[in-house]
Amino acid sequence: MSNLRHRFLFSEGNIRGIWLNLESAYEELVSQSRYPKIIQSVLGEACVASSLLAATIKSQGSLTMQLQASGNINLMVMQTLADGSLRGMANWNEGAELSNHRLFGEEGKLVITLDPGEGKKRYQGITELVDDSLLATLENYLTRSEQLPTRLWLANTPGKKAAGLLLQQLPDADQEYWQHLTILADTISTEELLDLTAEQTLTRLFHQESLELFAAEKLRFNCSCSNQKVVDMILAMGQAEAEVVLAEKSKFEVKCEFCSRAYIFDQVDLESIFKTGKLAELDDNIH
Numbered sequence: 001m002s003n004l005r006h007r008f009l010f011s012e013g014n015i016r017g018i019w020l021n022l023e024s025a026y027e028e029l030v031s032q033s034r035y036p037k038i039i040q041s042v043l044g045e046a047c048v049a050s051s052l053l054a055a056t057i058k059s060q061g062s063l064t065m066q067l068q069a070s071g072n073i074n075l076m077v078m079q080t081l082a083d084g085s086l087r088g089m090a091n092w093n094e095g096a097e098l099s100n101h102r103l104f105g106e107e108g109k110l111v112i113t114l115d116p117g118e119g120k121k122r123y124q125g126i127t128e129l130v131d132d133s134l135l136a137t138l139e140n141y142l143t144r145s146e147q148l149p150t151r152l153w154l155a156n157t158p159g160k161k162a163a164g165l166l167l168q169q170l171p172d173a174d175q176e177y178w179q180h181l182t183i184l185a186d187t188i189s190t191e192e193l194l195d196l197t198a199e200q201t202l203t204r205l206f207h208q209e210s211l212e213l214f215a216a217e218k219l220r221f222n223c224s225c226s227n228q229k230v231v232d233m234i235l236a237m238g239q240a241e242a243e244v245v246l247a248e249k250s251k252f253e254v255k256c257e258f259c260s261r262a263y264i265f266d267q268v269d270l271e272s273i274f275k276t277g278k279l280a281e282l283d284d285n286i287h
């Protein structure tokens with residue numbers, strides 16, 4: 001039952017839902033850095049929320065949540081692609097006494113970027129942080145933006161399991177029925193959200209309602225970094241600056257913040273990059 005996402009649709013009232021549960025995908029994501037438990041927990045909320053929201057959008061592209069803050073966390077990025085792969089990272093104040101208070105601090109914002117892919121226009125929404133809470137911030141954003149009214153339920157066991165539920169009104173949703181369903185969903189406990197399957201959760205909450213549960217989609221941790229993306233970054237940096245870094249350290253090393261993969265280039269690589277725009281050995285693979 002781990003790393004699964006199910007969409008479901010109520011037969012009446014124009015209301016839909018999404019259930020998801022992450023285990024190894026979440027474990028792998030938080031194992032990329034020595035995150036304290038409290039940061040693991042925020043990353044758990046973020047990867048569930050971004051995978052829930054990504055599923056509400058018909059898109060071949062990506063959904064990225066970027067949280068810029070001034071508290072114990074100063075930056076968090078979470079990205080979900082249409083194929084169910086997700087990646088994310090957080091920068092936190094390592095010297096600080098970490099607690100639930102001042103996690104995001106006084107100033108900050110959440111930027112949600114939807115990139116539909118296929119060259120279509122990107123959509124970006126920006127919202128202030130609310131109550132030092134990602135859930136409160138997202139619900140506030142979803143209510144105030146002109147999107148469809150949406151409720152989220154999130155749970156996690158830091159570093160191990162993360163799960164969530166989303167209910168969303170479709171156009172012309174029945175408001176009384178919406179009230180009824182959200183009251184039922186509010187009775188879910190953290191344990192139930194983490195431990196029950198999609199079928200069990202929906203039976204537990206909505207056994208008297210008529211709904212259709214769709215086939216599971218697999219979610220996984222996967223990073224989209226590549227040699228060529230690092231090469232493009234080095235090209236953007238320019239030869240002079242790249243040579244300075246190389247002179248200092250004898251090799252040029254870039255570490256991906258999402259998956260910890262190290263990309264290491266030497267003088268020969270850099271020469272090839274600035275001459276041809278790509279790595280020499282890649283030539284052999286492209287024919």
Ligand SMILES: [Zn+2]
Pocket residue numbers: 223224225256257258259260261
């Ligand atoms: Zn990576």
